[in-house]
Amino acid sequence: MTDQHLLAMHHSEVQVSVELETPDVTLNLGPQHPSTHGVLRLIAKVDGEVINEVEPVIGYMHRGYEKLAEVRTYPQIVALVSRIDWVSGYASEVPLMVAVERLMDIVPPDRAQYIRLVLTEMARISSHLVFLSSYPLELGAPTPLMHALRERERILDLIEMVTGGRFHPNFNRVGGVKPAAGAGSNQKKVVQDLPEGFLGQTLAAIQDVVGVCDDMEDLVLGNEIFLERTKGVGIIPVDKALAYGVSGPNLRASGVRFDIRKTDDYLPYDGFDFDIPAGENGDCFDRYWVRLQEIREASKIIRQAVETMPSGDLQAKVPRIIKVPKGEVYVRAENPKGEMGYHVVSEGGRGPYRLKIRSASFSNLSVLPWLLKGQLVPDIIAILGSLDFVLGDVDR
Amino acid sequence: MTESPPEAPAPSAAAGLAERFGEMVGALSATGDFGTARIRVSPDRWVETHRTLAEHLPFFSFLSAIDWAGEVAVGDPPEGDVEERFEVFTRLSDVSKGEGVIVSTDLSKEDPRLATLVEVFGGANWHEREAHEMFGIFFEGHPHLENLYLPDGFEGHPLRKTFPLLSREVKPWPGMVDVEDMPTTENVEAGEPEAGEEGE
Numbered sequence: 001m002t003d004q005h006l007l008a009m010h011h012s013e014v015q016v017s018v019e020l021e022t023p024d025v026t027l028n029l030g031p032q033h034p035s036t037h038g039v040l041r042l043i044a045k046v047d048g049e050v051i052n053e054v055e056p057v058i059g060y061m062h063r064g065y066e067k068l069a070e071v072r073t074y075p076q077i078v079a080l081v082s083r084i085d086w087v088s089g090y091a092s093e094v095p096l097m098v099a100v101e102r103l104m105d106i107v108p109p110d111r112a113q114y115i116r117l118v119l120t121e122m123a124r125i126s127s128h129l130v131f132l133s134s135y136p137l138e139l140g141a142p143t144p145l146m147h148a149l150r151e152r153e154r155i156l157d158l159i160e161m162v163t164g165g166r167f168h169p170n171f172n173r174v175g176g177v178k179p180a181a182g183a184g185s186n187q188k189k190v191v192q193d194l195p196e197g198f199l200g201q202t203l204a205a206i207q208d209v210v211g212v213c214d215d216m217e218d219l220v221l222g223n224e225i226f227l228e229r230t231k232g233v234g235i236i237p238v239d240k241a242l243a244y245g246v247s248g249p250n251l252r253a254s255g256v257r258f259d260i261r262k263t264d265d266y267l268p269y270d271g272f273d274f275d276i277p278a279g280e281n282g283d284c285f286d287r288y289w290v291r292l293q294e295i296r297e298a299s300k301i302i303r304q305a306v307e308t309m310p311s312g313d314l315q316a317k318v319p320r321i322i323k324v325p326k327g328e329v330y331v332r333a334e335n336p337k338g339e340m341g342y343h344v345v346s347e348g349g350r351g352p353y354r355l356k357i358r359s360a361s362f363s364n365l366s367v368l369p370w371l372l373k374g375q376l377v378p379d380i381i382a383i384l385g386s387l388d389f390v391l392g393d394v395d396r
Numbered sequence: 397m398t399e400s401p402p403e404a405p406a407p408s409a410a411a412g413l414a415e416r417f418g419e420m421v422g423a424l425s426a427t428g429d430f431g432t433a434r435i436r437v438s439p440d441r442w443v444e445t446h447r448t449l450a451e452h453l454p455f456f457s458f459l460s461a462i463d464w465a466g467e468v469a470v471g472d473p474p475e476g477d478v479e480e481r482f483e484v485f486t487r488l489s490d491v492s493k494g495e496g497v498i499v500s501t502d503l504s505k506e507d508p509r510l511a512t513l514v515e516v517f518g519g520a521n522w523h524e525r526e527a528h529e530m531f532g533i534f535f536e537g538h539p540h541l542e543n544l545y546l547p548d549g550f551e552g553h554p555l556r557k558t559f560p561l562l563s564r565e566v567k568p569w570p571g572m573v574d575v576e577d578m579p580t581t582e583n584v585e586a587g588e589p590e591a592g593e594e595g596e
Contacts, residue, residue: 059544059547062545067470070470071471071561103430239454242455243454243516243517243518244517244518245455245519246519247455256491263493326475329429330498339457341458341487347473347474349472350472353462353472354462358457358458358487363458363519363522370518
């Protein structure tokens with residue numbers, strides 16, 4: 001210890017009134033940390049409690065699907081894409097199939113489109129229920145988790161009933177959907193339709209899901225601690241959201257009433273009556289509230305689809321070998337996390353020459369360095385969690 | 397299938413959209429095939445084009461690239477002759493009517509450089525870093541052009557067509573042991589030419 005240090009200690013009483021210097025400290029979060037939803041690492045430079053700079057480090061889950069797609073046929077790629085966002089695996093399969101169908105000029109039968117639509121909305125409910133329950137958990141409230149995951153399990157059971165898989169259905173084919181679970185290779189000529197009792201059980205489950213939404217509103221939205229931690233925290237203004245490609249519920253929370261289901265026609269949504277919930281402030285609370293309302297809207301869509309489910313074939317006539325004519329197409333869908341799109345470049349082969357996967361979480365997360373600047377350290381988790389990303393969807 | 401698919405927008409709509417935005421920025425070409433509006437611009441007008449379009453299409457969807465190569469290490473080569481180049485493309489859209497357009501430009505393989513879009517769209521930052529490591533395209537003026545996914549010191553650019561997929565070099569199709577031979581054009585066309593409702 002030098003004389004100067006000793007001197008400083010002697011004069012410590014005097015120095016208390018002087019503002020303490022807090023030099024930049026580097027704070028590392030993750031990649032292994034429950035609050036990071038997988039393997040995300042954040043390197044934060046903090047000055048006391050204030051964040052000066054954040055650098056997200058991603059790529060721990062990078063599986064190179066865009067490269068793998070180049071050596072696979074289109075039906076094989078379906079098995080890959082349901083692993084991009086595993087919380088709503090089914091939803092990622094649909095836009096890819098629609099893209100291939102557009103290039104081949106194939107229209108799936110109505111019944112197949114309705115089944116796709118019902119399963120997509122189920123994936124949305126299941127994904128949002130995970131968010132609605134895990135987000136309060138991150139803020140210290142474990143009870144909502146039990147309520148939401150109980151109903152999510154029923155939705156997953158229904159998805160499994162039809163597709164045979166809970167997370168990775170791999171249920172779509174070019175021109176329609178697969179025969180339901182149970183028809184194996186040994187009974188090729190038997191086309192199974194939706195399992196018996198599926199539609200009735202769906203209606204019952206939807207009713208309970210709406211019930212759990214009411215529970216969540218009581219449990220969470222009125223909770224004073226939850227309000228304190230989310231209201232006015234992590235505001236994304238509209239112009240930033242658009243420039244960063246923030247989409248889906250995160251964009252709608254900022255007040256933009258835009259939904260790809262209303263403008264694009266990858267599935268027959270135009271015949272359905274549903275609203276687009278939008279927030280006002282673009283803070284963490286609005287992002288939570290919007291997703292809660294979206295479950296109600298998805299329930300409305302499923303109810304209408306079940307009641308008007310057309311009969312008919314599950315698949316259009318397609319060549320035995322799927323060869324896609326030369327061309328480029330971009331098809332996007334309103335996935336639970338936001339805009340999910342596939343840019344398919346076909347050179348006339350059985351697989352794509354290039355497949356660009358536009359995943360929602362990647363763009364949603366890319367706003368983080370801007371968003372966290374100047375925020376407080378305890379708000380990192382609140383803001384991070386409110387974006388509802390999945391690392392598989394970020395890294396692809 | 398003779399009738400046009402009801403879920404695809406009328407071809408003229410996309411073509412009209414491409415025409416309209418193409419005129420706005422002086423595009424080299426504007427097409428609307430398969431319901432996808434696309435315009436092509438020259439690389440030196442890249443940033444200017446996006447700045448103009450941003451006023452009408454403020455939503456930045458993505459930026460990526462295509463490696464057009466006659467000889468490929470993975471997958472099938474393109475049909476016929478192809479001009480060796482990198483094609484960088486972005487997609488911009490609005491958030492009211494659902495209009496959108498793909499903007500692309502061609503870069504030479506010898507020295508693929510393009511001005512960064514970070515000043516126009518903040519979201520281009522990560523997308524350009526991805527295109528940089530995956531294709532080796534250099535974005536001039538980018539504030540932090542470092543690897544996004546790949547570890548430091550990774551050699552090569554994985555999404556280039558010359559980059560081999562090592563697992564496929566070792567074993568052409570690993571799924572073969574599980575079930576049956578992959579259907580090839582030859583053995584299927586010799587057998588059943590077309591299947592019924594079940595597809596492949």
